[in-house]
Amino acid sequence: MRILLIEDDTVLGAAVRDQIAADGQSVDWVTRLDAAGDAARTTSYDLILLDLMLPDGRGIAFLKALRARGDVTPVIILTALDQISDRIEGLNAGADDYLVKPFDLAELSARIGSVARRYSGNPNPLVTHGPLQIDLAARSVHRDGKPVQLTAREWALFEAFLARPGQLLSKAQLEEKLYAFAAEVESNTIEVHVSRLRKKLGSAVIETERGMGYRLGKP
């Protein structure tokens, strides 16, 4: 697990670094916000430990900027006892936990473990298909990392293709899947939904077999 430590106190920083290293994690330690920004942008961390009082600004600003960029890396705030308002602001700004200085190093280890567990503990199986990531349980689709909203019909259709990757599905089959036993639809509904799916997921997801039906494109 890679951890970014942002702390200007050299004594405390060294102690934390050594403690984390003793736990078998790897640490990058910076003492300034600008260095922290660079590190967070270039490296993917599993956890950030953030002091709020730093020589070149308040840690809150860093945290807000991080979240504004869409970065969801868990953040634990390190704060002094008298900075309660900062702590609340920090939690509101998207921090995951806080530790009050002076803190027990063992407690730090425990918190790190807790955060690690919280974030690695709930993995729904992900299906990857080209630029698409599909979480079937959550019914969510991400395209190039960005979430895509599908409507009920669109999802049902997409699911039908995912269930039989590469297989040709006729319009009749798809209608049956979407409308199960319902009256035959006498229009181009399937075509319309395929069109909408392509617009949302990319034109290559579904291939047309003229006169036959559709099939899931190759990743």
Place this chain on the structure above:
Amino acid sequence: MRILLIEDDTVLGAAVRDQIAADGQSVDWVTRLDAAGDAARTTSYDLILLDLMLPDGRGIAFLKALRARGDVTPVIILTALDQISDRIEGLNAGADDYLVKPFDLAELSARIGSVARRYSGNPNPLVTHGPLQIDLAARSVHRDGKPVQLTAREWALFEAFLARPGQLLSKAQLEEKLYAFAAEVESNTIEVHVSRLRKKLGSAVIETERGMGYRLGKP
């Protein structure tokens, strides 16, 4: 740690104030209930020390009003030996502890330290979700630092979303969670509870996926 001291005896009040200050905490000292109410409403305290006999009313009323507002700040009652019934009433009204006058100042420090440890040391793990802070163990939710009261059904529903953040949950799944094997509800109960949750926690907490269900919104 910020402490609110409500005590009309000037000698005792000064002694307590000095003792707390010597421990390195900060104190606001008021001698009347109306001033106490203003202070508690405008400032976020970590602990309240409450005398029960005050010139403008009984401290119990203040405590009840505090809890009725949903404020969960720990309260220690300061009471004379002969006010046993008040003390019991105080504990029932939501006080966390009591001290019998005359009390040893060292004991006061110890109680304060205990509360401090309980609340800032290692409290229950806190889940943060946008402006919400959730203590799963205590079943309490704070929004922008202010406590929010959830009813049983509301909490059960919210918990279901928290257990699977980002995952889509159909009404059927939610009903099963809320009514476990009970008779099928043939109404829009889930919709109503979702509506109430949104009103209490903010409209963005729960997102509607038309025709499919609901999911926890992004922080």
Place this chain on the structure above:
DNA sequence: CACGCCCCTTCAGGCTGCCGTCAGCTTCGC
């Protein structure tokens, strides 16, 4: 036991936005 309080459920009215339809256009096969 009667009463009051709060929570849950139900209902109804209003609103949102998804879906089906259609028409005009494009693409494909021959």
Place this chain on the structure above:
DNA sequence: GCGAAGCTGACGGCAGCCTGAAGGGGCGTG
């Protein structure tokens, strides 16, 4: 180049959802 098949923008209807209000039931209180 022609017809058939497929694509897609536009739009109205209605299913699905939201929410205020009211009634019933459970629980604690006097």
